[in-house]
Amino acid sequence: MPELPEVETVVRGLQATLPGKRIVDVRLGKTDFIEDPSALERELPGRRVLNVRRYGKFIVLSFDASAGSDYSGLLIHLGMTGQIVVCPTNAPVRPHTHVFMGLDDGREFRYTDIRRFGSMQLLPDGPNGGGFETLGTDPLEATEREFRTQISGRRARIKALLLDQRALRGMGNIYTDESLWRARIHPTRIAADLSDKELRKLYQAVQWILNGAIRLRGSSVSDYVDSEGQRGEFQLRHRVYQRKGKKCFRCGTAIERMIVAGRSSYFCPRCQRAPRGRARKKKTGTRR
């Protein structure tokens, strides 16, 4: 599942190959994940790629200006099973490949997505567009102070908050669980209840985990491969994710699984203490 480290790895691969290349043709398979398929076919041929960037879990390809075009970029989200590979035109086509863009060096940009949870849309010219305003801070670019701003005071469970792209952009299920384990924080803790010390540990854990995952080119749990078709290796370093029943690397206690924020959540019940018996349903007269 592509999260920040996987998307970052793909983007770095694309940065090494795409800038300067011109798109010569666009061919599409299934298009239900593309906002405006005919616009892609119409606008992209002839355009030169200027650069490739990551924004949270989004990939942005920027193009040179073109007379008569209102679009300057292509926004791509890999969803759950999206893959981008740049390969020779005669390379075997993997099943579920739905976007082909021929390049002027004789190679081909291919987008493959088994479940089509991904998305693709053209970005209009100008600074806005793409809905980036709703995205929060990049956890790797954030200072500890900025990180705290997104977390402290919130009444949501910490796991839900780490997954919320409006607070921090780029975290997904794997890296929230791994970060919470490292910081010894239970996924159902209320963010506002975390101590200063815990917030600092969480900030450091998030940075450590994300940087470590990028160094190993992401986690290949099922489908993920980078732009050269290579699997990542961070899955070998997972400490809790999908380790239900296995021993905690720190204390040997069996890892547990529960649903938090609608997601499978793995944690060590000993290292990550559950919050105190929830003072629920208090009949608060809280106005505001």
Place this chain on the structure above:
DNA sequence: AGCTCTTCCTGAAAGC
């Protein structure tokens, strides 16, 4: 504000 549930989609794995 924040929770749960549903939808999208396919394939692997588990259950009967």
Place this chain on the structure above:
DNA sequence: TGCTTTCAGGAAGAGC
């Protein structure tokens, strides 16, 4: 063996 069910989980929307 062969069918059905469950799970995977990014994001958006409904409803509470």
